[in-house]
Amino acid sequence: MRILLIAGGWSDEREVSLSGATGIETSLRRMGHTVILFDPRDGLTTLPHLAEDVDFVFLNLHGAPGEDGLVQAMLDGMGKPYQGSGPAGSILALDKAVSKALFVKNNLATPPWVFVPARLGVDQYGEQISDLSAEISCPFAPPYVVKPNLGGSSLGVEMVRERNGLVPAVQKILQQGRDVLVEQYLPGVEVTCSVLGDEALPLILIRPGEGASFFDYDSKYLPGRADEVCPAPLPGDVSRGIQSMALHAHRILGLRGYSRADFILHEGQASLLEVNTLPGMTATSLLPQAAAAHGLDFDHLLARLIELGMREH
Incomplete structure (x- = not known):
């Protein structure tokens, strides 16, 4: 072709x-x-x-x-x-606040969050507001994870451990003209689950490297910066529960072909962070690792994605 x-x-x-x-x-x-x-x-x-x-x-x-x-x-x-999802599913998954609202509506656990629109960062004349303390309120206690509402690869994500650090972290993103998501930080183990076709692939358990408090950009894309274990060494019922949540989220958002859902396993309970419609495909990316554990090498994974895309068409 x-x-x-x-x-x-x-x-x-x-x-x-x-x-x-x-x-x-x-x-x-x-x-x-x-x-x-x-x-x-x-x-x-x-x-x-x-x-x-x-x-x-x-x-x-x-x-x-x-x-x-x-x-x-x-x-x-x-x-x-x-290959992959159409326009509607793509934008729903990319918008973290909207997708989380749909998760809650459909009884999928996700960490509490606050959405801060970019317009809060400027006044009526388009000038940057220097102090947003009165504009931003958060009903849950720190630590916080502050991130762009639209975006991925953990770029622009900041861990905020004290309440007085929240506004500066939010302002940093607002000054770029971007909406912000403030999420409650749940300590735990990060787990990811890819969906291929109508099947959930083996889970990957992620332990960020030394000095990283979460699965940041360097941990994702620099070899050796994170310990990624596939299949994840989790109890069978926990693994099956996360796979079920990933499939449910895939369907809720109207996705097709494939996706990758990211979770935090906090005190034995899985909380869904977000879903990616175009997962990374580098040598260190998670979807190819999960596919390999499922018996699909990189060539066969691409062939399967093309097959699913042609079928949808």
């Missing part, structure tokens, strides 16, 4: 996207496909012309555009098949 591989873009996750695309391109070519590379930063509006003569589009975008569903909407308009 002629496959258009889309990677790069202009989000702060650009380098992760490009890194993953290198391995994807090699794998696709090894399987006999013709691969055409496209970086939306070079001109997203040229996509309709480029996609005209391809059989399939493989997306390896992180952040926006890509995880926000914009590219998927364009491809739907052209009738082009691609």
Whole structure:
């Protein structure tokens, strides 16, 4: 097949996207496909012309555009098949506050949170507000996890251990013109569960490396910076419960093809943090590890994703 591989873009996750695309391109070519590379930063509006003569589009975008569903909407308009979720599921999963509200509505445990819109960071004249103390209130006690509401790869995420550190951490993100999610920090073990098709893959238990208080950017993408154990050494009932939650979240958000749900296991109870619709595909990424434990090497994982995408189309 002629496959258009889309990677790069202009989000702060650009380098992760490009890194993953290198391995994807090699794998696709090894399987006999013709691969055409496209970086939306070079001109997203040229996509309709480029996609005209391809059989399939493989997306390896992180952040926006890509995880926000914009590219998927364009491809739907052209009738082009691609792997993964459509526009609606993509934006629902990317928006952490909205997805958490849907989790709560459907009885899926998730840590308490507060949403802080970007507009709170500026006054009526568009000037930055220097003191937001009166604007931001949090009904739960520290520690807090402060993060951009739209985004991934743990970029911009900050752990705040004292209440007086909350406003400065929030302001830092608001000054970038971004909405903020303040989440209650639950100490525990991080676990991730990928969904492929209609099946939950083996869990991965994550222990961040020395000096990291959570699974941050370096822990995710630098080899040896985290201990990732797959299958996770958890009791069978706990593993099955987390897999069930991941599948439930996948369906609640209207996702298709694949996804990866991230959890914190706190005092024996799993709480769902977020769901990713375009999981990382680098050499150290979690989805390929889970697929390998399930019996799928990288080539067969990509083949399966293409098969599911064609079936949806």
